[in-house]
Amino acid sequence: MxxxxxxxxxxxxxxxxxxxxxxxxxxxxxxxxxxxxxxxxxxxxxxxxxxxxxxxxxxxxxxxxxxxxxxxxxxxxxxxxxxxxxxxxxxxxxxxxxxxxxxxxxxxxxxxxxxxxxxxxxxxxxxxxxxxxxxxxxxxxxxxxxxxxxxxxxxxxxxxxxxxxxxxxxxxxxxxxxxxxxxxxxIDTALWHPVATPRVPPPLFWSGRITHNKGTAMALQAARLAGVALDLAGTIEDETYFACEVEPLLDPLRRYLGHLSGERLHRKMARARALVVTPAWDEPFGLVAAEALSCDVPVIAFGRGALREVVGPCGAIIAAGDVAALAEAMRNPPQLAPGHARARAEALFSxxxxxxxxxxxxxxxxxxxxxxxxxx
Structure with a gap:
C-alpha cells in the first residue's frame, strides 16, 4: 500500500x-x-x-x-x-x-x-x-x-x-x-528499501544498542570463529561491556562503525549479506529485524522472544547462545528469492x-x- x-x-x-x-x-x-x-x-x-x-x-x-x-x-x-x-x-x-x-x-x-x-x-x-x-x-x-x-x-x-x-x-x-x-x-518501508547488490560480497551486519542483553560480543565471537567480515553499528550503552568484551574482538574484518543514522544506516543494512541479531534476553519485537526484511535482507538470529515470529521463513533461527551454530550460519548465510523478505515486511510490519x-x-x-x- x-x-x-x-x-x-x-x-x-x-x-x-x-x-x-x-x-x-x-x-x-x-x-x-x-x-x-x-x-x-x-x-x-x-x-x-x-x-x-x-x-x-x-x-x-x-x-x-x-x-x-x-x-x-x-x-x-x-x-x-x-x-x-x-x-x-x-x-x-x-x-x-x-x-x-x-x-x-x-x-x-x-x-x-x-x-x-x-x-x-x-x-x-x-x-x-x-x-x-x-x-x-x-x-x-x-x-x-x-x-x-x-x-x-x-x-x-x-x-x-x-x-x-x-x-x-x-x-x-x-x-x-x-x-x-x-x-x-x-516501519516506513519507503525508507527501508532494497538497493542494488554490490559485486563484491559485502560484510554481515549487526545493529543495535551495544549492551550485554543485545549479545554484541557473541556476534563478534561467531564472526571470528567463522572467519567472516562483520560490521557493527549502534550506540554504546554500556561502556564497560564495550571496553571489556566487545572492543578486544574488533579487528580489520570485524569493525565498529559508530552510531549511524538516516541514510548511512540504511545503506549499510540494505547492502549487507545478512543481518545478525543476537539477543541475550527475550526480545519483545526486534525492530532491526523488520528493517532488514524491508530491505530484502535475510536475518540470522538467536531464537529468543519474538525473533522467530518476526523473521519467519526469511532467515535462519539459531538456538539462543549457541555461538558455534551462529558461526556456521554466518559462514553460509541464507539465500532468499528476490522480494521474499520485502513482501513479509510490507504485509506485517509496514x-x-x-x-x-x-x-x-x-x-x-x-x-x-x-x-x-x-x-x-
Missing part, C-alpha cells in the same frame, strides 16, 4: 486529534537511541500520513512528523542517568513532573485520544480518573508497577493495551484480556499495517468514553 493509498483509506473515517506521549529517557530524534524512540517517530509519521492531527509530548530535542511539546528540558538519561538513578525517588519525580505537564495539557487540549508510548504506569490510572480514551503500547515485558496498572485496567475498553508480538501476550496474564491486543511495530491496528483501537476507546454528566 502506498502513502497515497494509506491516506485515502484512513480518511474514509474522520481524522482524529491524537496526543502521543513519548518515553523521555532519550529524545525522539535521529540517531535513535533505541527501538522505542524509532517506533515513536514512525508512529507520528504514520498517523500524519493517514491525515490525523498529531501532537507529540516528549523530551526536549525531539523531532518528528508532529507538533512537538517539550515536557522536560532534557531527557532523563542526561539529567539522571538510568544506570545510576534507576528506582530512585529522584528519577521517579523527574518523570512524574514531566508527564504531569503533558497530562495537564492533554486534559485541556481537546484531543480525541491519547497514545501512551511510555513506561510510566500512572498515566493508565490518570486516563480512567479523567475519562480520557488512551491506548498504551507495551514495548517491554511487564515490571512491577506496570503489571499492577495493567491488571487494574483489565477489560476496560477505555484503556486498550497493545503488545508487539504474540510472544508477549502470556507474560501479562494467564488468561485472555479483552483489552490486550497484538499490533506489530511498523506503517499502514500498524496504523490500521492502532486506529481501530483508538475508535473503540473513544466510543467507550462515558459522556460527562450535565448539572442542571
Amino acid at each position: 502506498t502513502t497515497d493509498t494509506l491516506t485515502r483509506a484512513m480518511m474514509a473515517e474522520p481524522a482524529l486529534r491524537v496526543a502521543v506521549i513519548g518515553h523521555i529517557r532519550f529524545a525522539v530524534a535521529e540517531p535513535f537511541q533505541g527501538g522505542m524512540e524509532a517506533h515513536c517517530a514512525s508512529l507520528c509519521r504514520g498517523l500524519a500520513m493517514a491525515g490525523h492531527d498529531v501532537t507529540l509530548f516528549a523530551a526536549g530535542g525531539s523531532r518528528a512528523d508532529a507538533a512537538i511539546v517539550p515536557i522536560c528540558n532534557q531527557p532523563y538519561e542526561h539529567a539522571l542517568p538510568w544506570a545510576r538513578w534507576r528506582g530512585t525517588p529522584q528519577l521517579e519525580e523527574y518523570q512524574r513532573c514531566a508527564f504531569r505537564r503533558a497530562w495537564d495539557a492533554i486534559r485541556s487540549g481537546g484531543f480525541d485520544v491519547v497514545h501512551n508510548n511510555t513506561l510510566f504506569p500512572d498515566l493508565i490510572d490518570w486516563a480512567a480518573r479523567d475519562n480520557i480514551p488512551m491506548l498504551t503500547s507495551q514495548h517491554v515485558p511487564p515490571f512491577g508497577k506496570m503489571r499492577d496498572a495493567v491488571r487494574q485496567a483489565e477489560g476496560d475498553p477505555l484503556r486498550p493495551m497493545t503488545v508487539t508480538s504474540a510472544s508477549q501476550l502470556p507474560l501479562w496474564s494467564d488468561r485472555s484480556m479483552a483489552n490486550m491486543h497484538l499490533v506489530y511495530n511498523g 506503517l499502514p499495517a500498524m496504523i490500521a491496528g492502532y486506529e481501530a483501537l483508538y475508535r473503540s476507546a473513544i466510543n467507550a468514553a462515558q459522556p460527562l454528566e450535565v448539572v442542571a
Whole structure:
C-alpha cells in the first residue's frame, strides 16, 4: 500500500486529534537511541500520513512528523542517568513532573485520544480518573508497577493495551484480556528499501544498542570463529561491556562503525549479506529485524522472544547462545528469492499495517468514553 493509498483509506473515517506521549529517557530524534524512540517517530509519521492531527509530548530535542511539546528540558538519561538513578525517588519525580505537564495539557487540549508510548504506569490510572480514551503500547515485558496498572485496567475498553508480538501476550496474564491486543511495530518501508547488490560480497551486519542483553560480543565471537567480515553499528550503552568484551574482538574484518543514522544506516543494512541479531534476553519485537526484511535482507538470529515470529521463513533461527551454530550460519548465510523478505515486511510490519491496528483501537476507546454528566 502506498502513502497515497494509506491516506485515502484512513480518511474514509474522520481524522482524529491524537496526543502521543513519548518515553523521555532519550529524545525522539535521529540517531535513535533505541527501538522505542524509532517506533515513536514512525508512529507520528504514520498517523500524519493517514491525515490525523498529531501532537507529540516528549523530551526536549525531539523531532518528528508532529507538533512537538517539550515536557522536560532534557531527557532523563542526561539529567539522571538510568544506570545510576534507576528506582530512585529522584528519577521517579523527574518523570512524574514531566508527564504531569503533558497530562495537564492533554486534559485541556481537546484531543480525541491519547497514545501512551511510555513506561510510566500512572498515566493508565490518570486516563480512567479523567475519562480520557488512551491506548498504551507495551514495548517491554511487564515490571512491577506496570503489571499492577495493567491488571487494574483489565477489560476496560477505555484503556486498550497493545503488545508487539504474540510472544508477549502470556507474560501479562494467564488468561485472555479483552483489552490486550497484538499490533506489530511498523516501519516506513519507503525508507527501508532494497538497493542494488554490490559485486563484491559485502560484510554481515549487526545493529543495535551495544549492551550485554543485545549479545554484541557473541556476534563478534561467531564472526571470528567463522572467519567472516562483520560490521557493527549502534550506540554504546554500556561502556564497560564495550571496553571489556566487545572492543578486544574488533579487528580489520570485524569493525565498529559508530552510531549511524538516516541514510548511512540504511545503506549499510540494505547492502549487507545478512543481518545478525543476537539477543541475550527475550526480545519483545526486534525492530532491526523488520528493517532488514524491508530491505530484502535475510536475518540470522538467536531464537529468543519474538525473533522467530518476526523473521519467519526469511532467515535462519539459531538456538539462543549457541555461538558455534551462529558461526556456521554466518559462514553460509541464507539465500532468499528476490522480494521474499520485502513482501513479509510490507504485509506485517509496514506503517499502514500498524496504523490500521492502532486506529481501530483508538475508535473503540473513544466510543467507550462515558459522556460527562450535565448539572442542571
